[in-house]
Amino acid sequence: MNAADIRTPRRVMGLYDKPMWESVDQKAMKLQRCTRCGSFQYPPGPGCPACLCMELEWVPVSGRATILSWVVFHRQYLPAYPAPYNSIAVRLEEGPIMISNLEGEKPSGSWIGERVRLVYVTMPDGVVLPRFELDR
Amino acid sequence: MTSAAAPKQAGAGRHPNPRIRRAAAVVGIGHTDWVGDWKRTRAGEKPTDSLGYGMGAFVNALADSGIERSMIDGLIVGPTTAYERLAELLGINPRWGDQADAVLSVLQAVQAIESGFADVVALVYGNDQRSVGTQYGGPDAMGGNAFLSYVYHAPWGLTSQGALYALTLQAYKHAHGFTERELGEVAVAQRAWSSMNPNAIMRERITVDDYMASRYVCEPLHLFDYCLINDGGVALIIAEASIAKRIGKKPPVYIEAAGRSDLNHGATSLEPRLTDFYLPAQQAVAQQVFDLAGMGPKDMDVFQVYDSFSVHVPLALEGYGYCAVGEAGKFLRESGVGPGGKLPTNTSGGHLSETYMQGWAHQIECVRQVRGECGERQVENCRNVHYSSDVAGKAVSIVYSR
Numbered sequence: 001m002n003a004a005d006i007r008t009p010r011r012v013m014g015l016y017d018k019p020m021w022e023s024v025d026q027k028a029m030k031l032q033r034c035t036r037c038g039s040f041q042y043p044p045g046p047g048c049p050a051c052l053c054m055e056l057e058w059v060p061v062s063g064r065a066t067i068l069s070w071v072v073f074h075r076q077y078l079p080a081y082p083a084p085y086n087s088i089a090v091r092l093e094e095g096p097i098m099i100s101n102l103e104g105e106k107p108s109g110s111w112i113g114e115r116v117r118l119v120y121v122t123m124p125d126g127v128v129l130p131r132f133e134l135d136r
Numbered sequence: 137m138t139s140a141a142a143p144k145q146a147g148a149g150r151h152p153n154p155r156i157r158r159a160a161a162v163v164g165i166g167h168t169d170w171v172g173d174w175k176r177t178r179a180g181e182k183p184t185d186s187l188g189y190g191m192g193a194f195v196n197a198l199a200d201s202g203i204e205r206s207m208i209d210g211l212i213v214g215p216t217t218a219y220e221r222l223a224e225l226l227g228i229n230p231r232w233g234d235q236a237d238a239v240l241s242v243l244q245a246v247q248a249i250e251s252g253f254a255d256v257v258a259l260v261y262g263n264d265q266r267s268v269g270t271q272y273g274g275p276d277a278m279g280g281n282a283f284l285s286y287v288y289h290a291p292w293g294l295t296s297q298g299a300l301y302a303l304t305l306q307a308y309k310h311a312h313g314f315t316e317r318e319l320g321e322v323a324v325a326q327r328a329w330s331s332m333n334p335n336a337i338m339r340e341r342i343t344v345d346d347y348m349a350s351r352y353v354c355e356p357l358h359l360f361d362y363c364l365i366n367d368g369g370v371a372l373i374i375a376e377a378s379i380a381k382r383i384g385k386k387p388p389v390y391i392e393a394a395g396r397s398d399l400n401h402g403a404t405s406l407e408p409r410l411t412d413f414y415l416p417a418q419q420a421v422a423q424q425v426f427d428l429a430g431m432g433p434k435d436m437d438v439f440q441v442y443d444s445f446s447v448h449v450p451l452a453l454e455g456y457g458y459c460a461v462g463e464a465g466k467f468l469r470e471s472g473v474g475p476g477g478k479l480p481t482n483t484s485g486g487h488l489s490e491t492y493m494q495g496w497a498h499q500i501e502c503v504r505q506v507r508g509e510c511g512e513r514q515v516e517n518c519r520n521v522h523y524s525s526d527v528a529g530k531a532v533s534i535v536y537s538r
Binding site for chain 2: 049085087129131
């Protein structure tokens with residue numbers, strides 16, 4: 001199989017996910033911010049869960065985040081992810097939690113609390129994924 | 137409840153109307169041949185389908201109850217079978233019917249009975265998940281239509297239910313200094329219970345060293361932390377309390393109390409699992425069920441926990457007040473949840489070692505312990521059993537009593 005034939009696992013692409021993924025393709029990820037209370041949300045949606053305001057605006061994220069948890073898969077489930085590989089949960093500076101992967105150098109002990117910054121990785125099939133690397 | 141003390145977590149300080157207490161009782165339980173069907177499906181055979189497993193379990197529950205099929209006027213089927221087709225096969229035209237998961241089926245049966253929609257309700261579950269190769273991970277994961285978190289993170293390889301609980305465990309270890317050896321006590325204890333259960337699929341005893349030597353699937357979770365995937369069915373018959381006393385062949389097992397509390401804020405990006413460890417929801421439900429029952433954790437003779445992964449057990453021990461928050465590791469090591477331990481937990485072996493019936497088999501183990509039918513693994517003088525389910529931050533709990 002050519003590398004380009006290995007598909008990135010399908011992205012959920014609802015009405016409100018599309019603008020986010022377009023911003024990722026442009027390597028300037030945006031999330032929705034509530035025009036009334038200023039809350040950010042992830043994943044994107046039709047209105048603000050904090051105050052029920054339906055007027056949201058797309059705003060670029062800073063890319064700064066902190067690791068909340070991490071795992072290492074020792075089994076392959078998906079063609080695009082041969083084992084071992086990691087997944088991380090990060091708290092974005094804007095507030096929401098996001099699931100992603102840690103690229104590059106790994107912390108030696110616990111990963112929790114490590115500061116990370118957003119990077120864009122192009123998968124073999126051309127899909128651009130927002131990932132993170134250590135911010136040191 | 138005073139307004140000054142208004143709780144933030146749903147259901148804290150409120151419990152269901154006391155009328156539901158002992159309003160309904162279990163009069164019959166049944167299940168299929170999990171051990172035999174495990175061997176048959178592993179050999180490539182297809183004993184039956186989900187409907188057939190449900191039907192077989194229902195036949196056994198009916199025989200256990202001693203009642204006539206014609207007395208059943210309510211029906212709840214599990215999420216894995218179509219309501220109409222299973223009802224057609226069971227030959228039941230109820231005056232009330234619904235579809236729900238294990239723990240909510242019991243709550244709905246109580247609600248239907250208490251409000252007079254039905255007097256005798258059959259609860260029927262069948263699942264051929266092993267023989268059809270049901271996927272619990274990946275972009276098409278089972279349940280993804282109901283829980284966006286099951287599929288949303290697939291582009292980053294975060295697939296499988298185990299991964300969600302591995303993330304929880306990693307954060308929980310960090311927050312409380314909990315260790316993998318302490319988690320291993322759960323799988324070891326449940327295997328000690330299942331070694332005494334002829335209905336259990338995995339019966340070979342293991343040690344904490346065996347656990348530590350087992351491979352990681354999604355680190356920090358080991359193989360022994362994962363539930364089985366097997367075919368089978370479970371059924372219960374629940375009747376209005378006075379009817380239960382009259383019609384049942386065996387002493388009724390009462391539904392003493394029940395409650396629910398949700399954590400939905402940030403659920404898709406796993407916030408309730410990663411920062412709260414389900415704790416506020418479980419504490420709110422503990423207050424509901426224990427207040428309603430007029431009992432506390434010390435009155436519970438057996439604890440049954442929905443254990444798709446072993447991680448549920450330490451979280452539930454803390455959430456329901458069986459130990460202090462942050463001390464589940466010490467409790468598992470020093471007090472114990474296995475045979476001879478302070479709090480017998482998942483006495484059938486649970487999802488890890490008996491059978492993965494998505495919470496349904498836990499209900500019949502509750503009934504069996506209260507009835508005193510558990511043979512070698514019977515907990516002496518068992519009067520009250522507490523069941524906890526916290527799937528995806530929806531904490532639901534039942535107390536079963538004599």
